[in-house]
Amino acid sequence: MHIVVCIKQVPDSSQIRVHPVTNTIMRQGVPTIINPYDLFALEEALRLRDRFALEEKRWLRNPSRGKVTVVTMGPPMAAQALRKALTYGADRAVLVTDRRFAGSDTLATSFALACAIAKIGERFGPPDIIFTGKQTIDGDTAQVGPGIAKRLNIQQLTYIKKVTRIDHLRRSVDVERCLEGGTQFIESKMPCLVTMADGLNTIRRGSIEDSLRAARCSILTWGVADLGVREVDKFGLKGSPTVVKRVFAPTPRAQKSVQLETASKTVGHVADELVAWISSHQPKLADMPLSKSGA
Amino acid sequence: MKLPTQFQDHRHVWVYIELEESQVNPVSIELLGEGRKLADKLGAQLAGVVMGPPKGGGGGPALEEAFAYGADLVYLVESQLLTNYRNEPYTKALTDLVTIHKPEILLLGATTLGRDLAGSVATSLKTGLTADCTELNIDSDGSLAATRPTFGGSLLCTIYTLNSRPQMATVRPRVMSMPERQTKPVGRIIRHELTMVEEEIATKVIGFLADNRSDRPDLAKADVVVGCGLGIGAAINLKHVGALARTIGGEMGCTRPLVQKGWASSFRQIGQTGVTIRPKLYIAAGISGAVQHRVGAEGADLIIAINNDPHAPIFDFAHVGVVADAHRLLPALTKAFSRLMPFRERQLCELRVKAYE
Numbered sequence: 001m002h003i004v005v006c007i008k009q010v011p012d013s014s015q016i017r018v019h020p021v022t023n024t025i026m027r028q029g030v031p032t033i034i035n036p037y038d039l040f041a042l043e044e045a046l047r048l049r050d051r052f053a054l055e056e057k058r059w060l061r062n063p064s065r066g067k068v069t070v071v072t073m074g075p076p077m078a079a080q081a082l083r084k085a086l087t088y089g090a091d092r093a094v095l096v097t098d099r100r101f102a103g104s105d106t107l108a109t110s111f112a113l114a115c116a117i118a119k120i121g122e123r124f125g126p127p128d129i130i131f132t133g134k135q136t137i138d139g140d141t142a143q144v145g146p147g148i149a150k151r152l153n154i155q156q157l158t159y160i161k162k163v164t165r166i167d168h169l170r171r172s173v174d175v176e177r178c179l180e181g182g183t184q185f186i187e188s189k190m191p192c193l194v195t196m197a198d199g200l201n202t203i204r205r206g207s208i209e210d211s212l213r214a215a216r217c218s219i220l221t222w223g224v225a226d227l228g229v230r231e232v233d234k235f236g237l238k239g240s241p242t243v244v245k246r247v248f249a250p251t252p253r254a255q256k257s258v259q260l261e262t263a264s265k266t267v268g269h270v271a272d273e274l275v276a277w278i279s280s281h282q283p284k285l286a287d288m289p290l291s292k293s294g295a
Numbered sequence: 296m297k298l299p300t301q302f303q304d305h306r307h308v309w310v311y312i313e314l315e316e317s318q319v320n321p322v323s324i325e326l327l328g329e330g331r332k333l334a335d336k337l338g339a340q341l342a343g344v345v346m347g348p349p350k351g352g353g354g355g356p357a358l359e360e361a362f363a364y365g366a367d368l369v370y371l372v373e374s375q376l377l378t379n380y381r382n383e384p385y386t387k388a389l390t391d392l393v394t395i396h397k398p399e400i401l402l403l404g405a406t407t408l409g410r411d412l413a414g415s416v417a418t419s420l421k422t423g424l425t426a427d428c429t430e431l432n433i434d435s436d437g438s439l440a441a442t443r444p445t446f447g448g449s450l451l452c453t454i455y456t457l458n459s460r461p462q463m464a465t466v467r468p469r470v471m472s473m474p475e476r477q478t479k480p481v482g483r484i485i486r487h488e489l490t491m492v493e494e495e496i497a498t499k500v501i502g503f504l505a506d507n508r509s510d511r512p513d514l515a516k517a518d519v520v521v522g523c524g525l526g527i528g529a530a531i532n533l534k535h536v537g538a539l540a541r542t543i544g545g546e547m548g549c550t551r552p553l554v555q556k557g558w559a560s561s562f563r564q565i566g567q568t569g570v571t572i573r574p575k576l577y578i579a580a581g582i583s584g585a586v587q588h589r590v591g592a593e594g595a596d597l598i599i600a601i602n603n604d605p606h607a608p609i610f611d612f613a614h615v616g617v618v619a620d621a622h623r624l625l626p627a628l629t630k631a632f633s634r635l636m637p638f639r640e641r642q643l644c645e646l647r648v649k650a651y652e
Binding site: 107146149158178181184186187188247259 | 407415421426445446451452453457499502503506575586589596610612624
């Protein structure tokens with residue numbers, strides 16, 4: 001069994017600050033991490049591989065062992081993220097990097113990654129399942145996963161909580177999908193692309209052997225030329241239909257907020273004042289539930 | 296920049312109308328309102344796209360709603376294959392419709408379904424898609440300017456789709472305001488046949504298990520929300536937030552860091568990557584007001600901000616600001632509110648709060 005996991009190196013958005021005067025992002029010193037949503041995908045892939053290995057051991061004399069390949073597109077420093085993924089237990093890592101990928105939007109990114117996955121398939125055997133996180137924390141678009149699926153012309157299964165069963169003979173998978181009002185149970189064919197919902201597993205710590213292997217393991221690095229694709233204008237800025245024309249900080253409301261005076265007052269007084277203010281300025285709240293509902 | 300000739304006959308504004316058990320999802324109605332404004336600016340028509348199983352399951356009420364909320368015409372695809380949402384038949388139907396009828400703009404709700412569908416339709420059409428927009432506008436040259444938060448929600452950016460059509464965008468529920476319902480007769484309906492057979496579809500929906508309602512708050516629809524951020528100090532102080540919310544009959548919400556710390560469940564997260572709220576009253580306690588949170592909360596009618604930092608950005612969009620420690624002011628507020636209630640009510644309420652703790 002061959003599983004490909006797409007990951008992305010992102011700035012830790014909880015530590016991003018905006019320069020108060022110039023309104024630009026202050027990138028200096030912001031640490032990079034593997035997109036947290038991708039870790040759920042990686043863990044699910046590793047679990048499936050391990051489960052598969054156990055089954056094979058039971059039935060076969062020469063188990064083939066499943067493999068997990070992690071792939072990322074990004075600048076050369078994204079190799080750090082791949083190295084980290086290897087320490088969690090991934091078997092091999094591919095970095096897709098080229099100056100010509102710069103400025104890719106989701107459409108161009110999904111094209112580059114789909115090309116890379118096709119190439120991984122040629123080298124190491126076609127993947128049975130491709131995993132991605134449900135979205136990234138820096139872009140938050142949730143479009144690259146479905147984009148890759150469409151490019152590779154395989155089934156997409158989004159917001160998956162769990163892969164419950166894999167039937168290798170019938171080439172089918174059963175998954176649980178997270179919907180707004182509940183859980184949907186789906187049967188689909190392999191190969192397929194799964195985008196994992198968040199919060200349903202925790203990334204393992206990785207064994208010492210994995211760490212040692214990760215340190216020795218060489219990361220495959222592919223550029224545009226290595227992907228063997230003729231349509232170079234589908235990559236990067238040229239292949240991106242969308243452009244960001246303006247980046248700006250949100251404008252404050254024209255009316256500044258009314259500040260309640262708090263100095264030299266007890267919290268009790270401030271609270272009373274606030275309640276009085278609310279009931280006078282929001283008459284709609286007169287018929288507010290105010291605990292009428294059985295909250 | 297001049298648009299390539301093959302796209303120049305793209306004209307109208309479309310809204311994908313999402314059905315939930317044959318009822319129109321409110322986000323589609325909000326989008327019809329927004330689409331109407333865009334269409335008027337372009338001097339174009341507004342069309343709704345309705346897909347579902349034949350008769351009984353979709354059609355009727357959804358069509359009426361579409362026209363009542365401003366659509367000039369509706370494209371209708373009915374097929375047994377569209378009974379439950381599955382990516383392949385829906386993508387095929389919508390992609391075919393777009394290829395034949397050439398809309399200029401296509402809007403979808405950023406729901407689970409909408410995001411799943413929009414991503415694959417945009418890739419099939421090789422066009423641009425802007426996710427989770429908070430503002431849509433028509434630029435002076437007639438192109439769609441879609442604004443969304445970026446960099447984890449610290450800044451906003453405006454995105455254009457240059458060389459391809461349609462220009463696609465998704466918008467989260469509750470971000471746009473609900474338009475007025477008008478009484479209008481059902482107008483022009485254009486039917487489309489889905490050319491697909493069951494055997495071509497790789498997925499089957501086996502079953503569905505609804506969540507237990509009680510453990511999922513319906514923040515998006517709550518009239519009163521009490522939100523809290525890292526400024527409340529410690530996880531133990533969440534009980535003050537819960538107590539106030541219960542006393543005034545509201546729901547409790549929180550910011551992303553609290554979810555990441557594991558203090559609250561992700562269903563309670565308000566903001567760009569959580570829920571967008573539009574309550575009548577929003578009390579933001581100990582929330583700094585990063586854009587990530589702001590876009591999810593600024594639709595509230597009245598925003599009360601409590602923060603001990605007088606320079607916190609939340610005071611830029613709150614209506615009333617109080618510089619105070621949230622964990623000290625919240626219990627006092629709870630008391631002040633409960634004093635307004637009739638005696639019996641108050642007792643009941645206190646019991647409830649106690650039971651909760």
